[in-house]
Amino acid sequence: KQEVTQIPAALSVPEGENLVLNCSFTDSAIYNLQWFRQDPGKGLTSLLLIQSSQREQTSGRLNASLDKSSGRSTLYIAASQPGDSATYLCALPDNAGNNRKLIWGLGTSLGVNP
Amino acid sequence: NAGVTQTPKFRVLKTGQSMTLLCAQDMNHEYMYWYRQDPGMGLRLIHYSVGEGTTAKGEVPDGYNVSRLKKQNFLLGLESAAPSQTSVYFCASRLDALGNEQYFGPGTRLTVT
Numbered sequence: 001k002q003e004v005t006q007i008p009a010a011l012s013v014p015e016g017e018n019l020v021l022n023c024s025f026t027d028s029a030i031y032n033l034q035w036f037r038q039d040p041g042k043g044l045t046s047l048l049l050i051q052s053s054q055r056e057q058t059s060g061r062l063n064a065s066l067d068k069s070s071g072r073s074t075l076y077i078a079a080s081q082p083g084d085s086a087t088y089l090c091a092l093p094d095n096a097g098n099n100r101k102l103i104w105g106l107g108t109s110l111g112v113n114p
Numbered sequence: 115n116a117g118v119t120q121t122p123k124f125r126v127l128k129t130g131q132s133m134t135l136l137c138a139q140d141m142n143h144e145y146m147y148w149y150r151q152d153p154g155m156g157l158r159l160i161h162y163s164v165g166e167g168t169t170a171k172g173e174v175p176d177g178y179n180v181s182r183l184k185k186q187n188f189l190l191g192l193e194s195a196a197p198s199q200t201s202v203y204f205c206a207s208r209l210d211a212l213g214n215e216q217y218f219g220p221g222t223r224l225t226v227t
Contacts, residue, residue, distance in 0.1 A: 034215060043204060044218040089157075091216070099211040100145065100164055101172070106156045 002027045002094060006105035013080055014113050021075040021108045023090035028068045031099050033092045035064050035075050038107070044089065048075070080112045115140050120205050120219035127195040127226045135190040135222050137205030145208040146188040147172075147216075148180060150201040157204070163188055164211075195226045 005024045013019050023033070032051045036044040048064040050057045050073065056065040063076040077084055089107040093099035118139045127133055137146065148160040149172075159172030161180040169180045177199060179191045188207075192199060205219040 031212075036218075043220045044206075046215045046217060049215045093211065100170075101147075101159060101162060102216060104157045 001096065002030075002092070002103045004090060004092065004103050004105040006088075006090060006108050008108060009106065010109040010111075012111040012113060015080060015082060017080050017112075018076070018078050019080055019110075021077070021088050021110070023073040023075070023105055025071045025073075025092060025103075027095065028071050029095055030068060031093045031095060033064075033066055033073050033090060034102070035062075035073075036089045036091065038087045038089060040086075047088075077110075080110075082112050082114050085110055085112050117141065118205055118207055118217050118219035120203075120222050122222060123220065124223050125225070127192075127224065129196060129226060131195050132191070132193050133195065133224075134192075135203055135205075135224075137188045137190070137207075137219060138186055139188075139205075139207040139217070140186060141207065141209070141217070142185070143207035143217075144185070144210050146182065147206040147208075148178070148188065148190045149204045149206065150174065151204060151221075152201050160190065160203075195224075197226045200224060200226045 003026045034049045035047040038044045048057045050066045061078040066073045087107040087109045091102040091104045094101045121136045147162040149157045158174045163182040166185040181189045203222045208216040
């Protein structure tokens, strides 16, 4: 059964620092992996979707990488800003259920201090 | 496009009352989902639908019912609300199972007293 883990659960960094958020999964036979952002009291916003055939995807200061063989994806945030403070979640389709549902990590709560 | 919308945004119910949460999407997506989110528990799937007229149970379906009579709408019903159903409810949609992004609504904050 696919399991998704995000470590650390919380992270606090000074403004301007480059940082990496981690997402690990147990079954490497994945279709894709999606990173989301959730601001307090708000819904989830999709940041990046990386397909299984891709090694990385970039959007602005964000770069997501995927290494299926090691069961790991990372979200790299360059030059962090206070506005990046949010919870970041990763999710991937449940291949045991025909990819109909997403399996979720619990997220990493990021605080960027001015 | 409005994307995924949810009504209402907030609701307070008394134990035993019923209500329906409405989710609508204008992206012609086949798949729609209802989640609940509680502190420390992450997102948990309640029910989902893979097309008009279909529904399926998720991880925590007890106490909830759903209907997908029209492709663009997915309704979540609570027949007899309980305090354990106090939560934030999110609706989401996805075009299909084949490598597409999932989009979320803004959420409904429900309190059952």
